[in-house]
Amino acid sequence: MSVRTPAPPPPSLTRWERRTEIPLLAAALVFLAGYAFRVLAPYDAEPWHDLSLALVGAAWLLFVLDYAVRLRLSGLGLRFVRVRWLDTLVLALPLLRPLRMVQVYTAVQEKRDRPRLGLYARVISYAGMTAVLLGFSAALSVYHWEHRAPGASIRTFGDAVWWACATLTTVGYGDAVPVTAMGRVIAAGLMACGLALLGAVTGAFSSWLIQVFRREDEKEPPAGG
Template sequence: MSDHPVHRPPARLTRWEQRTEVPLFVAGLLFLTGYAVRVLTPHTAEPWNDLALTLVWSTWLLFLVDYVTRLRLSGLGSRFLRVRWLDTVVLILPLLRPLRMVKVYQAVQRRHDRPRLDLYARVMAYAGMTAVLLGFAASLAVYHLEHRASDASIRTFGDAVWWACATLTTVGYGDATPVTFWGRTVAAGLMACGLALLGAVTGSFSSWLIQVFTREDEKRPPERG
């Protein structure tokens, strides 16, 4: 038996997470919208830039309140940073909030019974949506960091979207690549996230196929000798 039992979140923390899941998802979309306006519109575009900045900071404060509440309800104290490390990461870098979807896939994998087929379908759909949101966020970040560099190959937002698609799908044509330090940091993160999302989709799809074939075999009448 393992000396380190799996941490089970308290019931009050589970209830909080269930109640705030949809509002925080909406807040994440609002944060991404505000950031997109800040990046894609000229600095002289008022009052849109000021409104976007207000939206970004107000949604981040909402994420901070949620984080502090999770910390208190978990009862973990300082161990919260290690046990719930993904919560800390998405607070510091809100553009990574779509990665919380990976936790759903991990929860499915830990189930001892056979999850319903529609659960696998939901995981694949959420992972696909996560990839789209993460790719859009990475495109904004790389465009923001790269388009003014003297030797940049990513000059427009369209270039950044093309780069993100090539990176997420692990194709990597190499015609558009970040040249700045922080741009390459974003690229490295997107590569790692792309592999995680690809693993979630392919793993769920494989498990779904296995269950389909297993159920078909169970329905088939036994062969007579």
């Protein structure tokens, strides 16, 4: 039984993605900064709350425009929603946009027959950056939903950061736990992402070590020669 390989994306879509990579990264950072200000700033910090809301809205509109262009250039029609499910997910939940970096791990898997050490190093660095951004985003969201909830153990943003670190690394001390429904949904998503990121880093690092040891073995003279 033959395995059907996915068709490569159209050249126009590839060019668009390359051109918009840096602007969309900047928009994602603007979105994150605006959301962080709205969550952490005092309630009477006007007009900065309105300005941060405008920045968040403008960044999200850029994400919508980019998604619409990708959909049109892909030639997939509505199948784009299912085939490019990660793009759809980060459009609906922009704070998950760091997850797009995990796609780099797929590129490593596709090039196993021609491993490149630089690519492995990039996977590890991208996964580390993704973990930091994802943990910060989760801490913001959990703090937003939890700090005023009755019986909450996450009262400060420091508590939220500590909870995010423990959850993302799958340690789970249990001293700070969400009590709201939305907080638990965020926790479940962060645990799943933590497992995925740890798997990506472990797999890339193991492949890099195997490649190094294989090259060292090839340099050694044969025994008894």
